[in-house]
Amino acid sequence: MDNKLMLMIPGPTPVPENVLLAMAKHPIGHRSGDFSTIMAEVTENLKWLHQTQNDLLILAASGTGAMEAGIINFLSPGDRVLVGCNGKFGERWAEVCDAYGLKTEKITAEWGKPLDPEQFRAALEADTTKTIKAVIITHSETSTGVLNDLATINHYVKAHGEALIIVDTVTSLGAVNIPTDELGLDVVASGSQKGYMIPPGLSFVAVSAKAWQAYATAKLPRFYFDLGKYKKDAAKNTTPFTPAINLIFALQASLQMMKAEGLENIFARHQRLTQATRSAVKAMGLPLLAADENASAAITAVMPDQVDAEKIRSVMKKRFDIVLAGGQDSLKGKIFRIGHLGFVSDRDILAAIASLEATLQELGYENFALGAGVAAAAKVIATL
Template identity: 65%
Template sequence: MKDKLQLMIPGPTPVPERALLAMAKHPIGHRSKAFSDTIAAVTAGLRWLHQTQNDVFILSASGTGAMEAGLVNVLSPGDRVLCGVNGKFGERWADMADVFGLQCERIESEWGTPYSVEAFAEKLQADTARAIKAVILTHSETSSGVQNDVEAIAKLAQEHGEALVIVDAVTSLGAASVPMDEWGLDIVASGSQKGYMMPPGLGFVAVSDRAMAATQTSTLPKYYWSFAMAKKNLSKNTTPFTPAVNLIYALQETLTMMQEEGLEAIFARHALLRDATRAGARALGLGLLAPDSHPSSAVTAIEAPAGINADDIRSLVMKKFDIALAAGQNQLKGKIFRIGHLGFICDRDILTTFAALESALREVGYEGFSPGAGVTAAARVLAG
């Protein structure tokens, strides 16, 4: 049936009708009083979502743009940084640091394995000269479904005293708790097409006072990304450059929806959807890439049965049921598929996905489960 696509990927995610209708409004002047009132409202909502008193800047960009803005505003060529790498996005931030001439030390773990907190502790505690200027972390590693222990590593950075904590929260913000002030995070970057329940196009950067102070000595070039200009304009409830006006209408609506649900309820819903997904996969005899100790609240990476290409499973689910699952990336291509369960996702979406998945598994010749096992296991978790 046409126009029945169901997105079960870690972004873009489904967009609620309230947000779509908000986007359909006629744009207004971005220097008008009415739009300044909108910026004031969404800024308050963003601070609530980030659990912070700090400024949160809105960029017309992707999450990658938000991360780049974080790096170039607080660092200088030659600065020593530590970067956690246990998936595609950790690799991206390390590559970006290399491009900007930073002295980037990768702290690597296998894909599907969480960061070694001990490895970060060793590096930070050995740095008696306080030469490490930043620790760059990915909270929810989208490529593998691992949720890293950012809180523990941020505490180590605070004890170090010099290193800023720069966090990719692109798939965790709005799906898991990221209490910026409580954890002592300095830069938190995210993107609109994930837990915010919006189309792609907006990036967000929450910036601590320590990070703003670091902008005074940073020598990496920036203009469009300038936090100094962003802060000056935000104090007047405006933006330095023309923003994506209609996306900000949608943002205002989805932040309102989140506030209606409440932070704790949001996090509990995502945890339940995660647990149901993992239970459903196990009931089908399928392996999970991320350990039970560090599962992402946003996405679950599932191993294909032996001898079966994961992309064949995905292709059938899309062709027969119009349900989009995400592929494995890099060395995991064809070995895993990923189910996104963040944003505007509910119990029905999980159960529908597992019913379709069971059908596809049968069609590719996998018989390592009893019919209905995945749906039953997921439903049992969802029922509490």
């Protein structure tokens, strides 16, 4: 049957019908008063979601664009930066830093393991001359399904006093609690096709007063991603360059949905879906890549040892029109990833787990009792 495709990947994530309908409206002039009114509402609701009163800037770009903007606006050539690398996206930020001539120092962990905050503490405490200008980390590393300990790492950055903390929250913003102002985060970057429940094309950067102080002396080249231009125009509820107008319409609708659900309910739903998925996978006898205490709320990475991960993905797509994500780089062909981010419900998880059970049965995997996964997921859903 056509048009029954079910996305269970970390992005793009499913889009609600009313958000799609909002996108179908005729564009309006992006310099008009009507559009400025929409921008004002959207910006205020974005600040609500980020739990911040800092500047909240909207870019027509992917999450990578937001992170690149977050790096190049506040640093200068040769600046020393610490970059947490325990997956594909941490490695990407190190590559961006290298591309701009920064002195990049990686703090690494094995893929599937969380970053060790004590390694950051040791490096920051040893920097008595305050040469470290920024610490850059990925909060939710979706290549492996690991949630890094942002609060503890941030605590050590704050104790250092000089360094900025720049955070990729692309797949954690809108899924877990990130109190930007309470933590004192300096740069928070995210992307639209994740927890925001809209298609790709927008990204967001929250910027602290401390970061703006660094901006005043930063010397890396920038033009389209010059956040000073966005700050100036945001004060007038507009943008320095042509925005993705219909995506702003979509964002207006999705943020209204999120406010109606409420932050605590959003976080609780993602936690419930994460636990339900992980419990189901365990009940089917399939190994998980990340430990429970470091599990991402966006994705569950599964490393099957008795059945081929790519065959599982293939059957799920062909038989049930359910798309699961594969592994990346060194994990390619070794894992599959089940997304539960954004516009995902209890019913979606139960349907995906039931389909996964049928897939495993078709592939001859017998290391579980049929129905065990659904029962485990249902139990979590009934109690959380």
